[in-house]
Amino acid sequence: xxxxxxxxxxxxxxxxxxxxxxxxxxxxxxxxxxxxxxxxxxxxxxxxxxxxxxxxxxxxxxxxxxxxxxxxxxxxxxxxxxxxxxxxxxxxxxxxxxxxxxxxxxxxxxxxxxxxxxxxxxxxxxxxxxxxxxxxxxxxxxxxxxxxxxxxxxxxxxxxxxxxxxxxxxxxxxxxxxxxxxxxxxxxxxxxxxxxxxxxxxxxxxxxxxxxxxxxxxxxxxxxxxxxxxxxxxxxxxxxxxxxxxxxxxxxxxxxxxxxxxxxxxxxxxxxxxxxxxxxxxxxxxxxxxxxxxxxxxxxxxxxxxxxxxxxxxxxxxxxxxxxxxxxxxxxxxxxxxxxxxxxxxxxxxxxxxxxxxxxxxxxxxxxxxxxxxxxxxxxxxxxxxxxxxxxxxxxxxxxxxxxxxxxxxxxxxxxxxxxxxxxxxxxxxxxxxxxxxxxxxxxxxxxxxxxxxx
Ligand code: NDP
Numbered sequence: 001x002x003x004x005x006x007x008x009x010x011x012x013x014x015x016x017x018x019x020x021x022x023x024x025x026x027x028x029x030x031x032x033x034x035x036x037x038x039x040x041x042x043x044x045x046x047x048x049x050x051x052x053x054x055x056x057x058x059x060x061x062x063x064x065x066x067x068x069x070x071x072x073x074x075x076x077x078x079x080x081x082x083x084x085x086x087x088x089x090x091x092x093x094x095x096x097x098x099x100x101x102x103x104x105x106x107x108x109x110x111x112x113x114x115x116x117x118x119x120x121x122x123x124x125x126x127x128x129x130x131x132x133x134x135x136x137x138x139x140x141x142x143x144x145x146x147x148x149x150x151x152x153x154x155x156x157x158x159x160x161x162x163x164x165x166x167x168x169x170x171x172x173x174x175x176x177x178x179x180x181x182x183x184x185x186x187x188x189x190x191x192x193x194x195x196x197x198x199x200x201x202x203x204x205x206x207x208x209x210x211x212x213x214x215x216x217x218x219x220x221x222x223x224x225x226x227x228x229x230x231x232x233x234x235x236x237x238x239x240x241x242x243x244x245x246x247x248x249x250x251x252x253x254x255x256x257x258x259x260x261x262x263x264x265x266x267x268x269x270x271x272x273x274x275x276x277x278x279x280x281x282x283x284x285x286x287x288x289x290x291x292x293x294x295x296x297x298x299x300x301x302x303x304x305x306x307x308x309x310x311x312x313x314x315x316x317x318x319x320x321x322x323x324x325x326x327x328x329x330x331x332x333x334x335x336x337x338x339x340x341x342x343x344x345x346x347x348x349x350x351x352x353x354x355x356x357x358x359x360x361x362x363x364x365x366x367x368x369x370x371x372x373x374x375x376x377x378x379x380x381x382x383x384x385x386x387x388x389x390x391x392x393x394x395x396x397x398x399x400x401x402x403x404x405x406x407x408x409x410x411x412x413x414x415x416x417x418x419x420x421x422x423x424x425x426x427x428x429x430x431x432x433x434x435x436x437x438x439x440x441x442x443x444x445x446x447x448x449x450x451x452x453x454x455x
Contacts (some may be wrong), residue, residue, distance in 0.1 A: 002033030003033035004033075006138050009126060009137050010135050010136045010137060012034035012137065013026075013029055014137040015039070015141040016120040016141070017038075017046065017142070017145060018038045018040035018046060019048060020047075020317075021149070022038060022306070022309065025143065025322075025326055026113045027327075028324050028326075028327035029099075029331045030111040036113045038115055040117060040119075041119040045097070045101050047308070049097065049100050049101065052163070054100065055093050055167045056187060056188075058089075058092075063195050067197060071381075072384075075383055084195055086169075086172035119274065121274065122280050126138065126305060139304060140302060140303045140324070141303075141304045142277075142309055143306050143319070144271045146269055146270050147268060147269060147270075147313065148163055148265075149269040150266060153240065156240050159242075159262055160179070161263050163184045163265060166261075173259070174198065176192055176259055176261045176263060178200070178201050178202065179211060180266040182265060182266075185265035189349065190350040199229065199230065202249075203232070203233065209322055211405075213355065216407050219375075219391040233294050235253075245264045246259065246287045247260070260380070269288055270288040272309065277290065280422070281299065283299035289310055289311035290305040290310050292305050304330075307322060307323070317343075325338040331431040342356060342421070344417050346414035350411065351390070351410050351411060352409070352413045353415055354408050355417065356417055356425075357395070363395045366404070369395050369396060371394070371395060371396075371454040374391070376390055394450055403423070403424055403432075403433060406447070412424070420447060
């Protein structure tokens with residue numbers, strides 16, 4: 001039964017933010033019969049489409065040819081004089097992002113959603129202002145996402161770029177220092193390194209990727225170093241200064257380094273500045289995250305929030321899932337919540353990393369586990385001469401035989417993990433994995449042929 005629209009407000013729902021979560025919530029709500037407006041201050045598509053996952057992945061694809069060219073000789077190819085034109089890649093990427101933005105606009109229009117361009121400010125539990133204009137709605141959905149965060153370091157904000165700007169650099173830098181060792185740092189370190197930039201990765205921990213499985217962290221660290229990325233673990237930056245066309249970075253131990261570009265990849269924060277949330281009493285965590293219950297409802301009954309602004313699991317498909325579940329709940333007569341359990345994710349560095357479920361340390365907190373792992377040089381690397389190894393790991397609960405975590409570092413691991421994630425989400429046991437016949441010869445078949453537990 002279609003949602004019965006209210007007549008007391010301009011809209012049944014106003015969504016602030018036309019990113020992945022907001023657009024999904026708006027379209028599905030409209031399909032259930034709600035009158036919906038979306039307010040966007042920048043370009044429809046949001047972080048993922050305009051300045052995140054999509055442009056990044058296009059650059060990752062562009063950079064991946066470097067490995068192909070290097071490996072080709074072992075297979076009889078003679079590739080000489082291959083060169084890369086960064087500005088061509090950026091222009092092609094920009095064209096594709098323009099196309100996708102157009103698709104987002106069309107999707108909203110075709111769904112009957114009103115797009116209002118400008119900055120939305122919450123003026124009351126049922127009111128949003130855009131400039132001088134006021135709009136009312138029975139419900140307001142905050143889907144404003146996040147924004148790069150840079151720590152307070154002398155000269156960093158003035159002299160460093162973030163993932164927003166790196167996508168639009170006019171020239172590929174000859175050298176770059178990337179601060180941080182999370183998803184964004186590793187992805188840009190890898191792709192720039194592949195294209196020929198000298199990359200310094202500077203991070204305060206002893207290993208990259210806090211929160212990932214320890215074996216994965218060790219394996220990736222070695223692989224990044226082998227690929228030529230210069231690692232600076234346990235390193236704090238004390239200042240960044242402009243020195244001619246270069247940036248001079250001084251470390252806490254007094255050493256210094258000059259590079260073309262400094263990029264901060266030190267996390268993202270909810271983009272709540274200027275939204276007016278304090279004034280209407282929406283409760284926020286100390287980092288600015290809008291606090292919500294499992295139905296994505298905030299402390300103000302008529303205001304909801306989905307996606308990165310809630311800082312639950314900051315991934316596009318999660319925001320989409322939250323937005324869809326909310327639309328079904330509010331307008332589709334189908335109350336449901338989005339499950340945040342067992343979400344697979346990948347880091348598109350080189351080699352790729354993908355995981356689903358628990359890491360070994362987390363799994364051990366829940367009980368005894370058996371570890372199965374495999375390290376091997378992929379068949380392709382035999383002829384190419386590349387020494388890089390693939391790493392795979394299964395974490396199995398000793399008592400129940402349930403597969404609690406699966407991790408991989410190697411080519412195509414994201415594509416492989418998506419299928420594995422279905423099995424893990426369904427509650428597959430190690431015996432279920434063992435009962436599967438592998439596809440030969442592949443790397444993925446290792447996941448169903450691991451027989452001997454790690455000692
Ligand atoms: P991450 O949280 O992944 O990593 C942040 C990094 O910055 C860590 O290495 C952290 O170090 C470091 N850091 C944080 N604060 C400081 C500080 N004050 N001084 C020095 N170092 C600091 O953030 P990202 O920016 O890489 O990515 C943001 C989010 O975006 C990710 O968490 C992910 O959810 C999402 N994302 C997902 C992608 C994907 O799915 N492929 C791709 C890109 C982003 P430490 O570990 O020591 O705290």
